[in-house]
Amino acid sequence: MKEILTLQEVADYLQLSDKTILKMVKNGEIPCAKIANQWRFSKPMLDDWITSKMQVIPQNDLSRLVESQFDYIPLARLIDEKSIITDLKGQTTKEVIHELAEKAYINEFVADKNIFIKQLLEREQLTSTSIGQGIALPHLRKPNGNIVTEPKIVIGVSKEGIDFDSLDGEKTTLFLLxxxxxxxxxxxxxxxxxxxxxxxxxxxxxxQLRKPEEFVKFFNKIEQELSRR
Incomplete structure (x- = not known):
């Protein structure tokens, strides 16, 4: 099967109706990207998503999630001004990953920088984490509490943009690690x-955001709007 799928092909692949897939897309429940006003899906990323859905969630994770009230913590609390890079220097996927990982390590969000970088690059080799429209969401294929010390988001902005193997072919300018x-x-x-x-x-x-404090303010505002929906 090809790596980029249409909505109908995903419906056939998952043995669900196209209406169900479209509803999942609108609810943000399935990884996808909108290209030329059409929804497209990366099969490797979709397979990762399917695998994660089939995994049995350990009870201690469920308990910790409930106890920490993660659903109610604003994303802005996961984004520190000190962990935002407004002028990435990297010109390649490897360089950008190193730069973002270094920022995470300096802020003590990561216990082992070298292993973290290695696993991030392995994830990108599997399939790009770019979601199109100039945005990428780098992450580990299998989240690991021995490597990541706490949930956080590291943001990086590339003024010129880099070739991150995006689904829509556009250069990627915004990275959310x-x-x-x-x-x-x-x-x-x-x-x-x-x-x-x-x-x-x-x-x-x-x-359009340029300063670290603008990112924090943006996520505060946008999540308030989301909560009213």
Whole structure:
């Protein structure tokens, strides 16, 4: 099967109706990208998503998730001004990953920088984490509490943009490195980010941000809007 699928092909692949898939897309429940006003899906990323859905979630993860009230923590609390890079220097996928990982390590979000970088690059080799429209969401294929010390988001902005093997062929300018210490937290975080980017004009607004404090303010505002839906 080819690596880029249409909505109908995904429906056939998952043995669901196209209406069900479209509903999942609108709810931010399934990884996808809108290209030329059409929904497209990366099969490797879809397979990762299917695998994560089939995994048995350890009870201690579920308990920790409930106890920490992760669903109610604003994304802005996962984004520190000190972990935002407004002028990435990297010109390649490897260089950008190293730069983002270094920022995570300096802020003590990561216990082992070298292993973290290695696994991030392995994930990119599998299939790009770019979701199109100039945005990428680098993350580990299998979240690991021994590597990531706490859930956080490291943001990087490339003024010129780099070739990140995007689905739509555009250069990637905005990177949100998702740090999760468990599969549960990762899925919650990815789902929330997807829902935010589904809000009208959210992507165009975030691309206009230039200062770290503007990113924090943006996520506070946009999540308030999301909570009213």
């Amino acid at each position: 998702l740090l999760s210490d468990s599969e549960v937290v990762h899925l919650k975080l990815l789902s929330k980010i997807t829902r935010i980017f589904g809000i009208d004009n959210a992507i165009s607004q975030i691309k």
